[in-house]
Amino acid sequence: MAVKIRLTRQGAPRKPTYRLVVTDSRAPRxxxxxENLGSYNPRTEPPAxxxxxxxxxxxxxxxxxxxxxxxxxxxxxxIWQKFLQMKKES
Numbered sequence: 001m002a003v004k005i006r007l008t009r010q011g012a013p014r015k016p017t018y019r020l021v022v023t024d025s026r027a028p029r030x031x032x033x034x035e036n037l038g039s040y041n042p043r044t045e046p047p048a049x050x051x052x053x054x055x056x057x058x059x060x061x062x063x064x065x066x067x068x069x070x071x072x073x074x075x076x077x078x079i080w081q082k083f084l085q086m087k088k089e090s
Contacts, residue, residue, distance in 0.1 A: 002026065005059060005066040007040065008033065017041045020051060020070060022059050040073060053079055057086065
């Protein structure tokens with residue numbers, strides 16, 4: 001099973017909010033997921049981002065790859081840099 005960290009859309013039409021989830025890459029964008037890792041609301045100023053850093057680092061250490069948009073979100077919160085540092089140390 002190919003597993004990815006990606007965004008899934010929530011909210012009303014033209015009022016999106018997103019969840020960062022771990023899911024099978026073959027599942028639909030808003031389909032079933034394995035675990036919810038946080039949320040992202042781009043409509044607030046500044047955008048509201050709540051992420052479970054511990055679980056994200058766990059999944060990344062297991063080899064799960066984030067999508068491009070998920071990776072940008074992780075970079076903005078400094079989680080991607082922590083993962084690269086952990087990877088370098090081991």
